[in-house]
Amino acid sequence: MDLFHLNFRRRINALVWARRAVVLAAVLAVWVWHRHWGGVIALVAAGLVLVGSLQAWEASARRQFIREASLPGFLIGKLRAAHPQLQERDAELVLRGLRQFFMAHLRSNRKFVAMPSKVVDTAWHEFILHTQGYQRWCAAAFGGLLHHSPAEVLGRDARRNDGLRRTWYWACKEESIDRRKPTRLPLLFALDAKFGVPGGFQYVPDCQAIDRQSGSDAHCGTSFSDSGGGAGDAGGFGGSESSGGDGGSSGDGGSGCGGGCGGGGD
Known part of the structure; x- marks a missing residue:
């Protein structure tokens, strides 16, 4: 065989x-x-x-x-119906962000990962509604079901902070980004701002890039490596550095978009 x-x-x-x-x-x-x-x-x-x-x-x-298995074709239409500003190629980019999220879950040894994007969360939720197909996809991808959790940002819940830090760690690793001193954003963290998603989460790579006095609601990529503030296992990005995950290299053919869609808000 x-x-x-x-x-x-x-x-x-x-x-x-x-x-x-x-x-x-x-x-x-x-x-x-x-x-x-x-x-x-x-x-x-x-x-x-x-x-x-x-x-x-x-x-x-x-x-x-x-990275390569087909996602349901109907997700493109569902995404564009929920977010009319998206063109077809935009929706395809959102699905690449969903793959990056799924990869973070797998590479963190199937630990809890939190969703940082409202538009990718829409795609994930629509996929879950296709129950049998989603269950089959998860069985092949993870060996078990990945349950839905709402999109969110860093806050007071240490466990969810760890989930976001794992997502950040592996999304950066997929695109060869320095997760402690990023100069650009991984795809998953850039999409809401890129497509102007109402109520979406806007990120910038470094807190020095925004003026807090201006009332900006952008979140900083560098915050994921900060300690304190109820951050949970911040020193290891939710334990990702200490456990090492699958130990894969950052440049092993990931599905990220490289430098073309980072920056959050271009």
Whole structure:
């Protein structure tokens, strides 16, 4: 069986079942050969190496699925109906932002991530309403359902602050942005301002770029690395730096838009 010629879901399912089969085989080996500890230890060690390799391959397949698998075609129409200012190519860019959000959830080892964009939240909510399709998509992308949470900004809730920091950390990593001293915004954090979304969240990369005395309601990318203020696990971006996530490099083919849509409000 050539895994590279299977579709995304079959490939991922094959890797999941292969990993389970290796674990089961290791358990059976211990039970059958328990009197031959030298052989058992060697088999278990080989099994652990194989399981680790399969897990890495599975994670890579899920990342590829999130980046490349088709999203429902009706989302474009739903987005444009909810936000009439969007052209078709604008709606497609919003869906790329949704993929970036999904990637943040996967790469943070499926921890809670918070949604920082009102327009991307619209796309996510419309996708969820297509219940069976969304469940199938989540099963392939994450191995389980990603539940909806409203779009928000940093506040007093430490847990949700950690969720936003994880989103920021991995969105920046996808686009090779310095998450502590950003010079531009990742796509997901730039979209509301870019498309003038009513009630949307506006971000700038650095707090020095705005004059608080002018009454600006923009939020700062540099705030995600600040400590204190009920920020939760701020030092590790919601634990992302300490856990390392999947350890992928920042330039591994992410679906971000690069420097063309950062800046929040162009």
